[in-house]
Amino acid sequence: MSTLKLRTIFISDVHLGTRDAQAEQLLDFLRHSESEFLYLVGDIVDFWKARNGWYWPRLHTEVVQAILEKARRGTRVIYIPGNHDEWLRDHAGAEFNGVEIRLGMVHETLQGKRLLLLHGDEFDSAVRCNRLLSHVGSGFYDVLLYLNRIYNGVRRRLGFPYWSLSSYIKRRVKNAMAYIDQFAAAARHEAARHKVDGLVCGHIHHPALAEVDGVHYVNTGDWVEHCSAVVETQQGELHLLNWTEDSLHWLDRSTAPAATTEPAFAKQAGG
Secondary structure, three states: OOOEEOOEEEEOOOOEOOOOOOHHHHHHHHHOEEOOEEEEOOOOEOHHHHOOOOOOOHHHHHHHHHHHHHHHOOOEEEEOOOOOOHHHHHHOOOEEOOEEEOOOEEEEOOOOOEEEEOOOHHHOHHHHHOHHHHHHHHHHHHHHHHHHHHHHHHHHHOOOOOOOHHHHHHHOOHHHHHHHHHHHHHHHHHHHHOOOOEEEEOOOOOOEEEEEOOEEEEEOOOOOOOOEEEEEOOOOOEEEEEHHHHHHHHHHOOOOOOOOOEOOOEEOOOO
């Protein structure tokens, strides 16, 4: 397979250390892509789950090795910790094996868009103000992921591709969609407060690439349900891709997005 040559890759919410991390898909993406910048936008390793027992197969080690190899080969790798790997926030400003640790930063695209990068839990009042409530919610989400694992195990044995049951359920829960809208609004507000063109985050496992009232909201999604990333092409355009669905299209066209991928900054009215 060919190599996808990009300027920038943004990924988040891999949750290595859990059985739900789609490490094989991410490893395939990392091995078939090159970039000047690689932003790890939080929750790459899930240290919360480590409290109840560590799950770390060889594939998870290979993902870490692939990231470190990119840093050794000259890619600038920046890690912005999330709430599941928050202990790394105590090391902001440090560098480990070529990986820079930052609490947040601004990335400027080749087209001059200035984008603030944060994990996104800063906008989640359940995480910020009530840790207990956050863990209650996390427990329900774990049930969805467990059902998702069983369902996709059956699909895989029958020869069908991966499908996210938990994402399907969440999209049909009115309160969940209201929360996603409020989260996006909070992110746009933060971008406006910092006088930048937009904000890139993760946290809620809901990929998005949208412009509302001139402010860009970019959510990288995750590698648990969606196997998604946001990429900046060598022409400075931002696109949202789902590697399980779009990989062949992207690789066949090298740097050009497929017709089935999300267009650069889909515009939304209102909100």
